[in-house]
Amino acid sequence: MPSRRVPSRRTVLAATAGVTAALAVGGTAHADDRRLRVLLSRMTPEDKVGQVFVSRVHGHSATAPDQADVDANLAQFGVRTPAELLARYRLGGIIYFTWAHNTRDPQQIADLSNGLQRAALGQPRGLPVLISTDQEHGAVCRVGRPATLFPGAMAIGAGGSSADARTLGRLAGRELRAMGIRQNYSPVADVNVDPANPVIGVRSFGADPQSVAELVAAEVEGYRAAGVAATAKHFPGHGDTAVDSHYGFPVITHTREVWETLDAVPFRAAIAADVDSLMTAHILVPSLDDSGDPATLSHPIVTGILRERLGYDGVVVTDALDMAGVRTKYGDDRVPVLALKAGVDQLLNPPDLDVAWNAVLRAVQDGELTEERLDESVLRILRLKARLGLFEEPYVSRDEVGRTVGTPAHLATADQLASRTTTLLVNEGPVLPLSPRTHHRLLVVGADPASPTGTTGPPTGVLAAALTELGFRATALSTGTAPSAEAITQAVTAAGAADAVVVTTCNVTAAGSQRTLVERLSATGRPVVAVAIRNPYDVARLPSVKAFLAAYCWTDVELRAAARVIAGTADPHGRLPAPVKRADDPAQVLYPIGHGLSY
Template identity: 55%
Template sequence: MSKRVARLLPLLTTAVLAASSLTWPADPIRAADTALAPPAATGIPPVSDAETGWVMKTLHQMTLEEKVGQLFTTRVYGETADTTDPAAVQMNRSFLGVDNAAQAVVRYHLGGFVYFAYAGNTRSPEQVAGLSNGIQQVAVTQPSRVPLLLSTDQEQGAVVRLGPPATQFPGNMALGAGRNVDDAGTAARITGQELRAVGINQDLAPVADVNVNPANPVIGVRSFGEDPTLAADMVAAQVASYQDAGVAATVKHFPGHGDTAVDSHSGLPVISHSRAELDRIDLPPFRAAITRGVDAIMTAHIVVPALDPSGDPATLSHPIITGLLREELGYDGVVVTDSLGMAGVRKKYGDARVPVLALKAGVDMLVNPPVMQVAYDAVRDSVRNGELPESRIDESVTRILRLKWRRGMVAAPFVDPAAVSRTVGTQDHLAAAQRISDRTTTLLRTDAATLPIPAGRRVLVTGWDDPAAPATTQALGAALGRHGLATDVLSTGVNPSAARIDAAVAAARQHDTTVVLTNRATGDVGQQRMVAALAAAGVPLVVVAVRDPYDVTAFPDVSTYLAAYAFNDVAMNSLAGVLTGAIPPAGRLPVTIPDPARPGAALFPYGAGLSTP
């Protein structure tokens, strides 16, 4: 071991000196056109002497407190590592007991942070790069000199933390509708390159859940669809592409969150699949990810009686995490929890017990505990009192350190803020995103008198939108205008009132065609009433689901219906192209849409989709 350490010391010295002086590489991210290159070879890379030497040397020198800190990744408020913004400081004090990220690193010896838009972490790419560098500067000057995992949920589509100018894609179910594995890989590679350019070295993606339940309130379009083989192929392609871009992929939510009608953020779902069903439906994408050498797997706060009859959620289940994931599936990478602040993991045990039980189950990294000090003290004290042997902590810290080495965080913990614009949101990336999106829109019903909409027609775009920032209806209106249509926009927000519905109907009567957007309308009476009122008015009507395609079950009599799967600009550009006949509706349903009038029957089967308007 001493020879290995001796060989490693020059590399360590170089890395530490680079960190302390904030010396930038010329361009840490490859040129944008390499986004379309094929993924790297699959599988887990061999362990090098340099990796083993650094990991063992670092682990040996760490105190118990430093080891415990490596197990935690948590959110933090503020745009900079040393923020003094009063609002951010107040939030950090209540959650972390410190003022900012820099103080949290020193106090808890953290393993990582998770960036969120609501926490003020992702205002712009350059700001994110500065935040990342500031955090890593503090980390590499601590006694252990271990850089941090800086992660976020950049799933694309419905779940995005880093918005424009970063490249936006339509999301997993849209990719499933496109049926193109290469497109899935390209989307992940571009996303990974842009994240790495701003210092985010772990993406909490892709979602590997197989969405077989139309009533699923938390997965839906975040899934590639209901076909396990399609999901497995897409997941494997994205894992390879993220990691080829230098970003740790994190597939979620093990052992599968696709068949539930309960949101684990607010309740504790129970998955009733038999072991045979789990093997056939839920586990194939995770097996594929493991074969590709995925860096991390996130647990689900779900009860799976077929795997563990105790009633414990998977996150806290030794039979599921150690028995199934570690021993049966042979996974020895990093296992991370979903947020420990979610109700699904807090229903049965107190906040001081949850992190300890997760570690006993076989988890490595504990994400977003409700109160950091409580969770940290609980884990440290469990080692001191003998409940958790320090060797168990060492196992997890070793896995975390290996991940940090393999993704280049030790050799290059910093990014160059001046180089961000050469990677994030480049024209090549944006063009690739639009090409991919154009292959995903699905046409399920059409009236020849309605589509395609010819140039010169007066079109009203109305329906669902974010009430705080009605960007989706505006984006579609602008896109239709670029196709030569005279377009007016009337956003009705979420669950429109009777007055808003009346206004939409009156406006529709003044236009040749009305396009109404819906979002999870099956659970929204206002949206249902609005579509019904527009249909009753007898105006030429096009209904488009901009999230889950199941909305059509609420409108059985609508004659023209499309699924866009996403509500961002790139999806609206594609939708406009389909509505005007400029591009064909190439997407095919990646899920079955059930017929509410005939239990067990399909209103639209898996693979449905019309080729022309």
């Protein structure tokens, strides 16, 4: 590939002078799109097709990835580097993933972002690339330490503070922007009303639509203040399903009336808060569209409801197109075309980019997809890039990364937010708080789900270290999410030498061995404190436990907050944002929304 002279910042400014000044700040009413339309008129169909795609790419560097990433890029895209991928497909967007080795550390991320911008601006049309990621915090994070990791959505829901949600968005947005990430696929606007939901759960703020709406709107406002595009997801609502759309095709059986009063409420709030983008869900909602098509491919849902009825004119992005939920009815060559015809703007992470890109181009050339329809999406994407300042300031500074990402002030704020989230559901006796004087030797045992970006180590180890800092002598023993009989016996034996036991739980089932572990530990006579490090619904499966805390996730910040509550150096302020139903009779509520004990 011939080398090209990369434009300087001054050249970029001169070429796009006045683009952002011509746009109204905020809202969907644009004062003057003339210059953007001029840019659009100069684009070829190939340029336009490239702009609607957002792809993964392997490597920590735009031009010099490691050999393993070169091999992965060659196998998947037929190119060696991220820069070559941008050039070949004229991409409008790139999404960062940890597993793709895009997010090693903040300085590297900033360098990668700058390299991608140089590659994009060096192309004939010279359009900046919109870089995105999934940084929900809590259970889903792509950028880990030393960046600031905040509590996840359900933890924030337990805190119940719109100000905290707004602060999270503002500070997290500042850190993302400093690293060159201008679009974040967060917040989750789904109302999680199904405790068995395998894909949303604690990623949702809770089960009350109005409370979820307030927190979604606040977080959107925070990101917007930081100059980062928030993305409310997953429209029209993924909170009531027992099927994960990554692996299957969920069906939502809500009536139109239920959808209006439950699922739609947070999305209406996000739109009212001027959310920059909305993500569609790969779900079937027969009451909204009885064609059998997933919402992502549904013209009645995307255009009829979202565009026309709700009046949304921002960018609509699909959920990842490599997920099973959108691939069960149509082939990978039809999905991107049908999504655009439905009214979406950005096509996220197709499984085969070459197949998808060429399918869209053919649809335009054959007249199935009109260039006018394609222009609508490209113009929305250009508007978003202009609003985010990408035409004026496409590059980021390493110095700004050092001044912004993972600062002591941000880390302290994350701890403050977490201190308002831990929820005490059960405290018979009372067992809590524990005292280092009477319960000096603690055994911390239980589930250790993998979280490479969110913790400094296994959750039991992080929790034990936090309790040791608070004056206990805590020992960690990981038994996993499915402890063997041997592991359970080892834990029970170790409990005999402890003054009290703290056991972490993660998605306890009726017949699962986590439940057996907790019952065996409770039978030792030692005080046992259970800490749910994912869904709070675990408490319904553990009737023998005398003290139960919901931490909502296993990241350091949430585990440290739980440790402070266990030690009594902090009061438990969190209140359940979703009801816990009886395990033996789901029609009965065991602990309602708002439940939470105090010391």
